[in-house]
Each structure stands twice: as structure tokens, then as C-alpha cells.
Amino acid sequence: MSDLMKTYPILKIIDHGPGLRSLYFEKTFEVQPGQFINLWLPGVDEKPFSVSRITADFIEVSIKAYGPFSQAIMQCQPGQRLGLRGPFGRPFSWHNNALLIGGGIGIAPLRILGDTLSQKGFNFSYLIGAVTAHELLFPEEMKRQAATRIYTDDGSLGKKGRVTADIEQILDSEKIEFVYAAGPEIMFVVLKPILDQRRLPYEFCMERYMKCGIGICGQCVLDDSGIRLCVEGPVLNQDDLKQVTELGSVHRDASGRRVR
Ligand SMILES: Cc1cc2nc3c(=O)[nH]c(=O)nc-3n(C[C@H](O)[C@H](O)[C@H](O)COP(=O)(O)OP(=O)(O)OC[C@H]3O[C@@H](n4cnc5c(N)ncnc54)[C@H](O)[C@@H]3O)c2cc1C
Numbered sequence: 001m002s003d004l005m006k007t008y009p010i011l012k013i014i015d016h017g018p019g020l021r022s023l024y025f026e027k028t029f030e031v032q033p034g035q036f037i038n039l040w041l042p043g044v045d046e047k048p049f050s051v052s053r054i055t056a057d058f059i060e061v062s063i064k065a066y067g068p069f070s071q072a073i074m075q076c077q078p079g080q081r082l083g084l085r086g087p088f089g090r091p092f093s094w095h096n097n098a099l100l101i102g103g104g105i106g107i108a109p110l111r112i113l114g115d116t117l118s119q120k121g122f123n124f125s126y127l128i129g130a131v132t133a134h135e136l137l138f139p140e141e142m143k144r145q146a147a148t149r150i151y152t153d154d155g156s157l158g159k160k161g162r163v164t165a166d167i168e169q170i171l172d173s174e175k176i177e178f179v180y181a182a183g184p185e186i187m188f189v190v191l192k193p194i195l196d197q198r199r200l201p202y203e204f205c206m207e208r209y210m211k212c213g214i215g216i217c218g219q220c221v222l223d224d225s226g227i228r229l230c231v232e233g234p235v236l237n238q239d240d241l242k243q244v245t246e247l248g249s250v251h252r253d254a255s256g257r258r259v260r
């Protein structure tokens with residue numbers, strides 16, 4: 001694919017639970033774990049989404065209902081044509097003995113990452129969490145693939161509590177040499193000092209309001225680093241994050257204004 005928008009029919013839709021679904025498109029391009037595509041719903045908007053899986057035949061994008069765009073996606077039907085452009089951004093790198101931490105819809109890019117680590121014969125385990133059981137993506141697939149710890153805020157599946165609740169104990173008791181994380185920014189705020197203190201290398205797959213997706217508009221810049229998340233991210237490592245002063249505090253809204 002490229003940065004030119006082309007439309008493709010939705011091949012299949014799988015509903016994981018209320019307001020959480022995966023759309024499948026024919027595989028017409030390669031994508032690396034952590035990269036994203038821009039999805040265009042004609043007449044509504046265009047938004048960035050991680051690819052959650054790629055096989056020989058299809059690519060999968062997993063979407064949670066939130067505001068106007070993602071709600072409209074919940075009304076889409078198989079056969080409907082959506083615009084896709086990408087893939088964009090810097091992907092994850094590969095590491096053995098890794099812990100993959102996913103919070104909420106942030107679990108989506110960990111699925112394609114886990115598939116790739118598995119194909120490479122690397123050791124890894126999952127640590128995933130969501131507000132409640134029906135907001136948890138792929139728990140059964142992940143359990144079949146690797147050791148998987150599950151947390152829900154309300155205790156409806158796995159252990160009750162935040163996904164990071166036992167992280168220090170896990171890091172101190174297991175052979176973990178690399179941490180990947182994707183999810184809400186508050187999760188990174190909790191994880192970063194814990195990982196830095198242990199000098200564990202890591203990569204976080206981050207989100208910022210994006211528009212062009214190709215580094216032109218400046219909408220997704222992380223202050224003070226000058227990092228354009230759509231080009232130099234969305235996957236950032238511990239060295240990139242040293243330059244970012246606004247983690248968990250400031251982001252840009254749709255107009256580009258910095259808000260707390
Ligand atoms: C790299 C990247 C990967 C993403 N991957 C996924 C994914 O796999 N699954 C998923 O459900 N969502 C993903 N998102 C979020 C998605 O792009 C939308 O933000 C989300 O669907 C909400 O949009 P909305 O219009 O429905 O809601 P709105 O009410 O418009 O926005 C809800 C929230 O999403 C943020 N948001 C809105 N528009 C954008 C935008 N253009 N870019 C970034 N953030 C925006 C807003 O700041 C707000 O916090 C990803 C975002 C980025 C940047």
C-alpha cells in the first residue's frame with residue numbers, strides 16, 4: 001500500500017462483545033507489528049488504527065466504540081467499502097524473553113506482535129487487562145499461544161485490578177529481558193519509572209491525535225522532543241521517551257491546541 005487512499009470491501013466482521021469488533025480486509029500489503037493504517041469511512045472521517053493481525057489472506061483491524069467515527073464503524077456491514085492507506089510508522093523490534101502488556105484496546109497491536117514473536121521461536125508472555133471481561137480482546141487466542149495473565153477492573157475475568165497491579169513482583173520473579181506495552185497513556189506513566197529503575201529496555205506503542213499520518217501536519221508531535229508520532233512512532237523506546245516531557249499530562253486536540 002502507500003499514502004494514497006484506496007477503498008477495499010470489508011470481507012468479514014467479528015463482534016467480540018458490545019462495541020468491540022474486528023474488520024477483515026483482503027491482504028493487499030505487508031505490515032509490521034506496531035504499524036498503523038488510516039481508515040476512511042466516506043462521509044464520516046478518517047482515523048488511525050493499529051493492525052491487530054495479518055495472515056496470508058487478510059489483515060485485521062480491531063475497533064472499540066468510542067466517539068462518532070468508531071460508533072459509525074459499528075454500523076458497517078460486510079461488503080461495504082472503506083478507504084485504507086498506509087501502513088505507517090515505526091514498528092516494534094524483536095526481542096526474546098519478553099513481556100507483552102496490553103491495556104484495553106491497546107491489546108490490538110500485541111496480537112500481531114505475539115504472532116510474529118511466536119513465528120520467530122521467541123519466548124514471551126502476555127499481561128492483559130481491561131475495565132471488564134467483554135472489553136478484553138483475544139484472551140482465548142493469547143492463552144493458547146503463551147502464558148497469559150488477565151486483569152479486569154471489576155474482577156469479571158482474571159484477577160481484579162489494574163493490569164499493572166503486580167508488575168513489580170512479576171518483573172522481579174521472572175526472566176524478563178524486554179517489555180512491550182500498548183494501552184492508555186496512564187499505563188505508560190506507571191510503567192516507565194518501574195522499568196527505568198530496573199534498567200529494562202522497552203517499547204511503548206503510543207497514541208496521539210493524528211491527521212495526515214505521514215509527518216506533514218505536525219498534529220501528532222510530542223513536546224519537547226519534536227517526535228512526530230506518526231513517523232518516528234507510534235512505537236517509542238526508552239531513549240526516545242527520555243526526550244518527551246508531556247507523557248500523561250498534555251496532548252493536542254482536534255484543532256492542534258495543547259490540552260491537559
Ligand atoms: C497509532 C494509533 C493507533 C490506534 N489504534 C486503534 C485501534 O487499534 N483500535 C481502536 O479502537 N482505536 C485505535 N486508535 C484510536 C482511533 O484512531 C480513534 O481515536 C478512536 O476510534 C476514537 O475516535 P472517535 O471519532 O470514535 O472518537 P472521538 O470522540 O472523536 O475521540 C475519542 C478519543 O480518541 C482520540 N482521537 C480522535 N480522533 C483521533 C485521531 N484522528 N487520531 C488519534 N486519536 C484520535 C480523541 O483525542 C479522544 O481522546 C488508534 C490511534 C492511534 C493514534
Ligand code: FES
Pocket residue numbers: 209210211212213214215216217218219220221228229230231
Ligand atoms: S499526523 Fe500529521 S504529522 Fe503526524
